[in-house]
Amino acid sequence: MQLPALRWRYAFACLALLFFIGCRTGEAVEFTFDLADNSEDCFFEEVRRNTTCYLEFQVSAGGQLDVDVTLTNPHGKVIYEQQRATFDSHQFNAEATGVYKVCFSNQFSSFSHKIVYVDFQVGDEPALPGIDEHATVLTQMETSSQSIHKSLNDILDAQTHHRLSESKGRKRAEDLNEAVMMWSALETGIVLLIGFGQILILRNFFANRKTGDSRYSQLR
Numbered sequence: 010m011q012l013p014a015l016r017w018r019y020a021f022a023c024l025a026l027l028f029f030i031g032c033r034t035g036e037a038v039e040f041t042f043d044l045a046d047n048s049e050d051c052f053f054e055e056v057r058r059n060t061t062c063y064l065e066f067q068v069s070a071g072g073q074l075d076v077d078v079t080l081t082n083p084h085g086k087v088i089y090e091q092q093r094a095t096f097d098s099h100q101f102n103a104e105a106t107g108v109y110k111v112c113f114s115n116q117f118s119s120f121s122h123k124i125v126y127v128d129f130q131v132g133d134e135p136a137l138p139g140i141d142e143h144a145t146v147l148t149q150m151e152t153s154s155q156s157i158h159k160s161l162n163d164i165l166d167a168q169t170h171h172r173l174s175e176s177k178g179r180k181r182a183e184d185l186n187e188a189v190m191m192w193s194a195l196e197t198g199i200v201l202l203i204g205f206g207q208i209l210i211l212r213n214f215f216a217n218r219k220t221g222d223s224r225y226s227q228l229r
Contacts, residue, residue, distance in 0.1 A: 037130045039169075041069070044076065044115045044123040051112040056131055058106040063130040064089070066113070067096035069173050070180035072121035077114035083107025093117075124180075126173055 044050055056062055068074045078097070080089035082105055089099045103109070115123050 037128070039128045041124060041126045044071075044113055044125050046118045046120055046122050047116055049112055049114040049116055051110055052127070052129070053108050053110050054129055054131060055108050056103045056106070058103055060103045060132050061100065062103060062109070062132075063098065063100045063128075064111060065096075065098040065128040066094075067126045067173055068094075069124050069126055069177045071123035072118050074123075074177075076123055076125060077117070078111065079114070080109065080111045082109055124176075126169075128169075 038052075038054065042050065054062075064080060066076075066078060068076050073093075074095045075093040076095075078089070078091045078094060079087055080099065080101075081087050082103075084105065084107075088101060091097055111127075111129065113125055113127075
């Protein structure tokens, strides 16, 4: 008699997993943006008091892969700051309710723009419906669902970091290819210029010889 109930519970748990794939936190902002040279971009997030927040960033391309980061609370107090950082993470507990501001500065660079990845998570991960909301002992099916959900989150994190690494490697390869193409074009131009110059020198040499022979014959 309990078999239909277990089937329905299993189906509900699977639907919950499908619905919550990628929803690792109550509120999460994850994006990549282009930070222009000699500029500063700021982003704002409203956070309630006593909420746990997590900030992670990584410069994936541009210049020396460094950027200045500043995180301030609603009262303008700096709670986190990094200079010339490539990647870092910071977890904090909001002391006041209001809008928190995180700024990325590239003002120290006058010609190279940066591509920055940002992951700002606010609050704890929401409970899985029908699994984490009851106080009874979890069944083996529910425990497996929790384990699958955690594994999926770990896979999402790994995929994100692999995409960043792939983007960084692709950018370096493109820059190297561009440098090789420029040097090849420059060397080709130099070779052509030298060859053209040698032809002109040889032509002038034979032209001067013919002129000298004609003058010598006239004197005779």
